[in-house]
Amino acid sequence: MPQNMSGMSSGHTRRREELKVVIVGDGGCGKTSLLMVYTKKRLSRGKTIDKARLHGRIKMHIHLFLCISGREDYDRLRHLSYPNANLLLICYDVSCPSSYDNVLIKWYPEVHHFCHGVPIILVECKTDLRKDKALARKLWSSDQNPITYIQGEETKRKIKENVEDIFREATKQALAATRKSRKAKRNGFCALL
Numbered sequence: 001m002p003q004n005m006s007g008m009s010s011g012h013t014r015r016r017e018e019l020k021v022v023i024v025g026d027g028g029c030g031k032t033s034l035l036m037v038y039t040k041k042r043l044s045r046g047k048t049i050d051k052a053r054l055h056g057r058i059k060m061h062i063h064l065f066l067c068i069s070g071r072e073d074y075d076r077l078r079h080l081s082y083p084n085a086n087l088l089l090i091c092y093d094v095s096c097p098s099s100y101d102n103v104l105i106k107w108y109p110e111v112h113h114f115c116h117g118v119p120i121i122l123v124e125c126k127t128d129l130r131k132d133k134a135l136a137r138k139l140w141s142s143d144q145n146p147i148t149y150i151q152g153e154e155t156k157r158k159i160k161e162n163v164e165d166i167f168r169e170a171t172k173q174a175l176a177a178t179r180k181s182r183k184a185k186r187n188g189f190c191a192l193l
C-alpha cells in the first residue's frame, strides 16, 4: 500500500486532531471581524475553513470556532461554550483602553475559571487605528492613549506569570503530598475510626 494511503508518512503516524477554539473579548473589540478575515483568507486559497496544517505531521481540524458576543446579556451563553475548549483567544481593541483593562479584570479570570490550564492567545485587534490621528486626539482629550504593543506584552507576561505561579504551587503541593505519604509509610499507618 502506498505510504500516503496507509496514513503513515516517513515512518511517522499521521495524527488527526480536532480543535475547539473559543474567542472572547469586550463587545465590539473585533472578534467577529477577526474570524471573518481568517475564514475569508482560507476560502480564497481554495481550502475548506475547517482544515489547517500545523507543524508537519499533525493535521488539525479546526472544526468549531465559538465567538460569542462580549456584551453582558450573552454571559450565560458564553459560559456554556467553554467546556472542552482546546484553545482560547482573548481579544482587545487597541483603540479602546477599557477593553485592554478588561483582559485582566474580566476575561482572564473568566477563562481561567471555566477552562483551567487551556492555552491562551492574547490578540490585539484594530491595530490599524494606532495610526489614526483623529482617534488619538479623542483618546488624549480624556487623558488616554491607544494601547501599545509593549502594553500588550506586559499583559501577556502577567498572564504567563500567573499560569507559572499556579504550576509552581501545584508542584509544591504534589511534592508535599508525596513526602507526607512516604513519611506515613515509614512510620506505619494508623487510623482511629
Ligand SMILES: Nc1nc2c(ncn2[C@@H]2O[C@H](COP(=O)(O)OP(=O)(O)OP(=O)(O)O)[C@@H](O)[C@H]2O)c(=O)[nH]1
Binding pocket: 025, 026, 027, 028, 029, 030, 031, 032, 033, 034, 068, 069, 070, 071, 125, 126, 127, 128, 129
Ligand atoms: N479599523 C478597524 N475596525 C475594525 C477592525 N476589526 C473590527 N473593526 C470594526 O469594529 C466593529 C466591531 O467589530 P466586530 O468584529 O463586530 O466586534 P465583536 O467583538 O465581534 O463585537 P460583539 O459581537 O459585540 O462582541 C465593526 O464595525 C468592525 O468593522 C480592525 O481591525 N480595524
